[in-house]
Every structure is written in C-alpha cells, then in structure tokens.
Amino acid sequence: MIDVTDLVVSYGTATALDHVTLSVRQGEMVALLGPNGAGKSTLANTLAGILAPVSGTVRIGGRLALIPEGRQLFPDMSVADNLALGGWRSGQRDPSAVYELLPRLAELAGRRAGVLSGGEQQMVAFGRAMMARPEALVVDELSLGLAPTVTADLAAHLAELNREHGLTVLLIEQNARLAFELCHRAYVLESGRLVAEGESAELAEDPRVASAYLGGAIT
Amino acid sequence: MSAFLSYLLNGLAVGCAIALIASGLVVIHRVTGVVNFAQGTFAVVAGLCASSLLGMGLPHGLSEVAAVLAGAVAGLLTGLAAIGRRGTSPLSALIVTLGVGVLAYAVEIVLWGDQPRSAPGLAGSVTIAGARIQTQHLLVICVTAATFVLIALFFGRTYLGKALTACASNPYAARVVGIDTRRMGLLAFAIGGLLGGLAGVLITPLRPISFDTDVTLIVNGFAAAVFGALTRPVITLIGALLLGVAETMAAGYGYGSHQLEVALGLMILVMIVQASRRSTIHEETV
Numbered sequence: 001m002i003d004v005t006d007l008v009v010s011y012g013t014a015t016a017l018d019h020v021t022l023s024v025r026q027g028e029m030v031a032l033l034g035p036n037g038a039g040k041s042t043l044a045n046t047l048a049g050i051l052a053p054v055s056g057t058v059r060i061g062g063r064l065a066l067i068p069e070g071r072q073l074f075p076d077m078s079v080a081d082n083l084a085l086g087g088w089r090s091g092q093r094d095p096s097a098v099y100e101l102l103p104r105l106a107e108l109a110g111r112r113a114g115v116l117s118g119g120e121q122q123m124v125a126f127g128r129a130m131m132a133r134p135e136a137l138v139v140d141e142l143s144l145g146l147a148p149t150v151t152a153d154l155a156a157h158l159a160e161l162n163r164e165h166g167l168t169v170l171l172i173e174q175n176a177r178l179a180f181e182l183c184h185r186a187y188v189l190e191s192g193r194l195v196a197e198g199e200s201a202e203l204a205e206d207p208r209v210a211s212a213y214l215g216g217a218i219t
Numbered sequence: 220m221s222a223f224l225s226y227l228l229n230g231l232a233v234g235c236a237i238a239l240i241a242s243g244l245v246v247i248h249r250v251t252g253v254v255n256f257a258q259g260t261f262a263v264v265a266g267l268c269a270s271s272l273l274g275m276g277l278p279h280g281l282s283e284v285a286a287v288l289a290g291a292v293a294g295l296l297t298g299l300a301a302i303g304r305r306g307t308s309p310l311s312a313l314i315v316t317l318g319v320g321v322l323a324y325a326v327e328i329v330l331w332g333d334q335p336r337s338a339p340g341l342a343g344s345v346t347i348a349g350a351r352i353q354t355q356h357l358l359v360i361c362v363t364a365a366t367f368v369l370i371a372l373f374f375g376r377t378y379l380g381k382a383l384t385a386c387a388s389n390p391y392a393a394r395v396v397g398i399d400t401r402r403m404g405l406l407a408f409a410i411g412g413l414l415g416g417l418a419g420v421l422i423t424p425l426r427p428i429s430f431d432t433d434v435t436l437i438v439n440g441f442a443a444a445v446f447g448a449l450t451r452p453v454i455t456l457i458g459a460l461l462l463g464v465a466e467t468m469a470a471g472y473g474y475g476s477h478q479l480e481v482a483l484g485l486m487i488l489v490m491i492v493q494a495s496r497r498s499t500i501h502e503e504t505v
Contacts, residue, residue: 050394072392074385084378085385089397093378128396 001026001136001168002047002064007056009042016042018192019056024136026061029162029169031179031200033213034189040172041069043189044140047170062135062168063090069140069172071125075114079105079124082113086131098127102157119150126154130161136168137161143175151175155182176213180204188213224350226471227464232356234463235363236422240440241447241455242370243294243414248449249387250407252309257297257316258440259433260323261415265290266423266432267331270338279339287416293323294412298405305401320433327430335432340424359421366417367456383407387450435479439466442486448493458489 002024009017016039024030034040045051046058048066065086073082083095083105099106105127108116113124122142129137139158143151159182161167173179179186180200188196188209196209203209240258247255269286273279297319301312340355374380385393386403393400418436419428439462446458462485466478 048395050391066395068392068395072389072395074388074392076388077381077384081381085381085393085398086396088382132396 001028001061002170003057003059003061004043004047005057005059007043007046007058008054009039009046009051010054016192017046020189020192020194022187022194022197024168024170026135026168027162027166028185029159029171029183031176031183031186032170032172032189033174033176033179033186033209035174035212037191038189039192040189041140042192044068044138044170044172047138060136063132064136064138065129065132065134067122067125067129067137067139067142069144071118071121073113073121073124073128075112077113078109079111079113079116080109082124083109083127083131086128088132090131090133092131092133095127095131098130101130101161102127119146119154122146122150122154126157134167136170138170138172140172141174142171143173143178151178158182174213176204176209221349222471224348225352226467228347228350228352229356229471230464230467231460232352232359232425232463233467234460235359236418237436237439237443237463238363238456238459239366239414239418239421240436241443241459242367242452243411243418244440244444245447245449245452245455246370246414247298247407247411248444250383251302251312251386251404253301253312253316253404254309254441254449255297255301255316255408255411256313256437257293257320257323257433258411258415259436260297260320261290261293261412262419262422262436263327263428263430263433264293264323264419265416266338266419266428267327267336267430269420269423270336270428271331273338283420286420287413290416290419291409291413294415295405295409297412298408301408302401302404320437323433324430331430333430335427335429336423337427338420338423340421353425355421355424359425362417362421366414367452370414370452379406438479438486439482442482442489445486445493446489 004020004022007017007020008015020043032040042051044066046053047064080095083098084093087093102123104123108120113121142154155178158169162169171179171183184200186200186203187194196203196206240262244255244258247253265286268289269282272282272285297316300319301315341358342354344351344353345357374384382398383403383406385398386400390400443455443459443462447455462482466481469481470478
C-alpha cells in the first residue's frame with residue numbers, strides 16, 4: 001500500500017531523508033520510531049504529497065490521509081467545519097460516519113476547535129483524517145502531549161479500524177512502548193537514515209533500541 | 220444641521236466605496252498573506268471599462284456587470300503574476316503587485332488615454348430629513364451593504380468559503396486535507412478584483428476616473444484595511460466609513476484640497492498604534 005524506495009528529501013542544502021526505503025502492506029500496521037529531528041515528519045509530509053522528493057519514489061496504492069504532528073486544526077472553526085473540510089478530497093461532507101466511530105465528536109460538533117483540550121483536538125484531527133475515507137493512514141505522533149488514558153483510547157480506535165476495516169496504518173511515534181504494543185513491525189529512523197527494522201518483538205529485544213527508546217530493559 | 224447630515228450621508232457613501240476596495244485587500248491578504256498594491260488598479264480598470272461600454276451604447280446593468288467582471292479578470296491576472304509560481308514569498312508577491320500596478324498605467328493609457336473619464340450613473344437626488352443626497356450615493360451605500368452581507372455568507376456558510384478561510388487560518392493544515400492553497404489564492408485574487416471592480420463602477424459616475432486614480436483609492440483602502448489589521452472585514456468596514464466621513468467633513472468645512480492628507484495621516488496613526496499593540500502582545504507571549 002505504501003512503498004518508499006531510495007527516498008531523498010532535502011530543505012535547501014540540508015538533507016532530511018537520506019535514501020530511505022520502507023514499505024507497509026495493505027492492512028498492515030507498522031511503526032516508525034526515531035528521535036526529534038530524525039526526519040519522521042518530513043517522511044509523513046512527503047507521503048501526504050506536501051513535500052516533493054529530490055530523488056527516489058513514493059508509491060501509494062490508495063487514498064492516504066495524514067494526522068499531522070501537533071493536530072494542526074483550523075482553530076477558529078467549529079469541530080463540524082473542521083471535519084467537513086477533512087472531506088475536501090473525498091467529497092464526503094456528512095460527518096455522521098465519523099460520529100458513529102467517535103461519538104464524542106458529535107457532542108463537540110458546535111464547539112470551536114481551538115478551545116478544546118489536547119485529547120479532544122487529537123480526536124478531531126483523527127476524525128478529520130477519517131473524513132477523507134482513507135485506505136491508508138499516517139499518524140504523526142499520536143501520543144505527543146496527551147494523558148496516557150487519552151492515548152490508550154485513541155490507540156484502541158486505531159487498532160479497531162485496522163483490525164475490522166483493514167485500514168493500513170503507519171504510526172510515527174516517539175513512544176516506543178505504545179508503538180510496539182500496537183504494531184507488529186517497526187522501522188527506526190535516525191538523522192534521516194533507517195538504522196533498524198524488523199518485528200516489534202525482536203526490536204524490543206535489541207539492546208540499542210531498548211536503551212534509546214525504552215529507557216533500558218523492558219519490564 | 221442639514222449640512223452636517225448631508226456631509227455625513229455623502230461621507231458614508233465615500234466610505235462604502237473605500238470599504239469595497241479595502242475588503243478586496245483583506246480577502247486577498249487573509250487567504251494568501253499578500254498585501255496587494257494593485258487593488259486600486261482593479262477599480263480603475265472596471266471604471267474605465269464601464270465608461271467605454273456605456274459610451275458604445277450598451278445598456279446600463281450589462282455594462283456595469285461586464286466592467287465588474289473585467290475587474291475580476293484583472294484580479295486573476297494579477298494573482299497569476301504574484302503567486303502563480305509555487306513558493307513565492309508574500310513579500311516578493313507584494314513587489315510584483317506594485318509592478319503590475321505600474322504596468323497597468325501603460326496599458327490603461329494606451330487603451331483609454333490619460334484624460335479622466337466619467338460614466339452616467341443614477342441621476343437625481345433624494346431628501347432625507349432635510350439633507351439632500353445624490354441617488355448614486357444611495358446606490359453605493361445599498362450595494363456595499365448587500366456585498367458585505369454576501370461576503371459574510373460566502374465565507375461563513377459555504378463550503379468553498381470555509382476552504383478559503385481554512386487557507387487563511389492554517390495553510391499547512393489546508394494542504395494536509397488536500398486543499399490546493401495556490402488555487403485558492405488565485406480565487407481570492409479574483410474575488411478581490413471583483414470587489415475592486417465593484418468600487419470602480421460605483422464611483423466613476425461620482426468622480427471622473429483616470430489611470431492614476433488608483434493611488435487615491437489604494438491609500439484610502441489601505442488605511443481602512445490596516446485599521447482592520449488586514450484580516451477583519453467588519454472592523455475594516457467601520458474604518459472605511461470613519462475615513463469617508465472624516466474626509467467628506469474636511470472637504471465640506473473648507474479643507475477640500477487636503478482629503479488625501481487626512482487619509483494618509485489617519486493611516487500612519489493607525490499603523491503606529493497597531494504596530495505598538497502587536498509588539499506588546501508579542502512580548503507577553505514570549
């Protein structure tokens with residue numbers, strides 16, 4: 001569903017992604033780990049078509065939606081309008097399917113997006129991405145700045161969509177515990193290069209990954 | 220008292236024309252971040268077109284609509300020049316709009332000459348509470364009121380209007396959901412052209428228009444738009460009405476040759492106040 005081959009993306013003279021190759025099969029849920037500045041968001045924006053690659057190829061086998069880092073809502077607009085604009089590409093303006101998936105959003109529909117809590121805003125960003133009726137979803141930092149219970153709630157929705165509707169997911173995370181729990185496979189990106197990849201269980205055993213992302217041995 | 224009321228009503232009409240120019244500036248700035256100094260040109264193009272079309276014997280209504288559309292086309296062409304290339308910064312685009320304004324002088328002189336032209340508008344006048352007001356002035360006020368209502372409905376209620384607002388609110392997020400921000404910017408320029416054109420068509424019967432009338436128009440429009448911080452249409456409307464009334468009062472009470480200075484003085488005052496207010500806010504958030 002998502003095939004990235006030998007991708008190079010740069011900002012002027014600074015190379016953000018250096019010959020990255022990765023793939024996510026249809027219906028798969030894969031994690032991408034890495035510290036700040038590794039190039040994770042650059043990859044997300046390139047997959048969404050917002051950034052253009054210098055070289056290499058990006059192939060997407062269906063409709064792709066992005067939940068960007070920092071939610072990126074339209075703060076002065078209502079939740080309902082934010083959702084409606086999420087359907088710009090798909091032509092879907094009626095949010096009832098998203099309300100069914102995330103009933104809390106129906107209660108928030110008339111509120112201004114900018115005044116909501118972080119968790120509620122992330123839910124709006126989630127709902128807005130789902131309005132595009134995506135076959136593949138790229139989630140950039142689901143857990144950033146959110147309380148663990150809120151993250152767990154959103155992660156459960158994501159897992160359900162993956163399991164029951166076959167939604168392909170690339171989960172970009174700094175929280176490796178969450179990523180390994182949700183995804184069976186993961187990539188590790190550092191300074192624009194992929195430095196590790198494999199089954200989540202194996203990566204969690206890898207001492208380098210464990211010390212960098214899990215704060216030592218897994219308990 | 221009736222002189223005062225008369226100046227007030229005429230001032231409101233002048234303010235309405237300024238408001239149309241200013242609202243075009245605001246629409247373009249909100250969506251693209253570009254300050255469009257060719258905004259006065261759209262009014263001049265439309266005004267001169269209306270004068271020519273009516274001179275050719277085309278009926279009222281059709282001539283005015285065609286002239287307003289010419290303003291929209293001028294807006295779209297300016298947009299293509301200013302933001303047509305991807306990655307043009309708002310500052311570069313601003314310089315391009317200045318260039319377009321200068322180029323337009325040459326085109327207008329070739330097409331229409333350098334003498335002021337007028338166009339017939341609504342003849343006659345009506346008396347309101349003892350004050351006489353030209354019918355054309357009343358038309359300007361009514362059309363402007365209707366236009367502002369339509370703009371508010373378009374941006375607040377329609378899907379396309381909300382997409383345009385989205386580009387203004389968070390351009391990155393707009394691109395995330397798949398909105399082509401460049402195309403939306405061009406649409407904003409066309410709407411700006413339409414609004415400028417409307418102003419031009421409405422004022423040409425009141426004061427003859429020539430290729431360089433755009434300077435007066437843009438100075439007044441910019442002063443009002445700055446009053447609304449280039450983003451808030453309602454405050455801009457209030458600013459434009461205040462400016463129109465202040466200028467007309469100044470002219471009415473014997474300072475007729477200083478209208479532009481009034482606008483410039485108010486504009487600089489507002490800019491200084493706005494700039495100091497903004498830096499205070501900035502310091503508070505840092």
